[in-house]
Amino acid sequence: xxxxxxxxxxxxxxxxxxxxxxxxxxxxxxxxxxxxxxxxxxxxxxxxxxxxxxxxxxxxxxxxxxxxxxxxxxxxxxxxxxxxxxxxxxxxxxxxxxxxxxxxxxxxxxxxxxxxxxxxxxxx
Amino acid sequence: xxxxxxxxxxxxxxxxxxxxxxxxxxxxxxxxxxxxxxxxxxxxxxxxxxxxxxxxxxxxxxxxxxxxxxxxxxxxxxxxxxxxxxxxxxxxxxxxxxxxxxxxxxxxxxxxxxxxxxxxxxxx
DNA sequence: AAAGTAGGTTCTCTTTCTAAACGGAGGCTT
DNA sequence: AAGCCTCCGTTTAGAAAGAGAACCTACTTT
Numbered sequence: 044x045x046x047x048x049x050x051x052x053x054x055x056x057x058x059x060x061x062x063x064x065x066x067x068x069x070x071x072x073x074x075x076x077x078x079x080x081x082x083x084x085x086x087x088x089x090x091x092x093x094x095x096x097x098x099x100x101x102x103x104x105x106x107x108x109x110x111x112x113x114x115x116x117x118x119x120x121x122x123x124x125x126x127x128x129x130x131x132x133x134x135x136x137x138x139x140x141x142x143x144x145x146x147x148x149x150x151x152x153x154x155x156x157x158x159x160x161x162x163x164x165x166x167x
Numbered sequence: 168x169x170x171x172x173x174x175x176x177x178x179x180x181x182x183x184x185x186x187x188x189x190x191x192x193x194x195x196x197x198x199x200x201x202x203x204x205x206x207x208x209x210x211x212x213x214x215x216x217x218x219x220x221x222x223x224x225x226x227x228x229x230x231x232x233x234x235x236x237x238x239x240x241x242x243x244x245x246x247x248x249x250x251x252x253x254x255x256x257x258x259x260x261x262x263x264x265x266x267x268x269x270x271x272x273x274x275x276x277x278x279x280x281x282x283x284x285x286x287x288x289x290x291x
Numbered sequence: 292a293a294a295g296t297a298g299g300t301t302c303t304c305t306t307t308c309t310a311a312a313c314g315g316a317g318g319c320t321t
Numbered sequence: 322a323a324g325c326c327t328c329c330g331t332t333t334a335g336a337a338a339g340a341g342a343a344c345c346t347a348c349t350t351t
Contacts, residue, residue, distance in 0.1 A: 065285070154195055
């Protein structure tokens with residue numbers, strides 16, 4: 044009964060806790076550790092830059108896309124620029140930090156290409 | 168006027184939909200597209216192999232760790248081996264496919280190291 | 292016998308994501 | 322100029338996933 048309470052130490056271990064981890068891989072995950080973020084970055088490398096382009100390309104919900112773009116801008120991976128002021132329009136382009144992600148992306152691409160072949164759905 | 172309906176095309180876009188994407192990066196995300204999976208793989212590269220080791224190292228909940236390990240085994244990234252039968256005990260080790268992830272991991276590490284410095288919490 | 296160790300599962304509560312509609316600011320068409 | 326269209330989001334409600342802690346199994350140690 045003695046409260047040997049482990050003292051949760053509030054190690055919430057949410058996204059943000061990773062941002063200060065000792066390991067650079069963990070810190071990277073604090074930015075790209077979800078299903079969509081990296082695919083947005085990939086799309087940027089493929090020349091996409093607008094909200095509608097990402098949304099159409101990925102099929103991600105607008106809600107989440109909005110949140111991810113904000114995060115990427117805050118993280119300094121993307122820059123939000125007005126490309127039109129008459130109708131206020133913005134697009135998202137890679138910063139230096141974002142472009143520097145290329146090697147990691149290539150590493151993932153190579154691994155996927157080699158080890159995750161597209162499986163045809165049981166062709167008759 | 169055949170149905171101009173945008174036809175949501177049931178693009179559910181859950182995890183599994185990425186597994187058959189044309190893009191190898193997307194397929195890679197179908198395996199490692201979350202906060203923890205890649206960190207488990209990293210731990211494997213650092214020599215860890217047991218449930219308790221991962222759990223202690225990452226602080227991830229046992230529930231999620233269990234699910235991630237299952238996924239990684241199903242994906243062929245890890246292998247689950249009994250290292251003791253008297254008390255049934257298992258550990259997880261990288262397969263060839265898993266070891267081949269090294270370049271991507273190094274890419275992420277380099278990026279994190281260069282662009283995500285550990286920020287001291289406003290040192291006095 | 293009681294406590295410890297290793298590898299989980301189960302439970303409840305909170306957070307996040309999905310899906311779909313709505314909004315606003317301006318442009319295009321007729 | 323009325324009415325749709327485009328682009329970039331926000332809002333809302335319901336579904337899914339994650340967090341945190343307790344519990345279980347099966348042995349070993351004290």
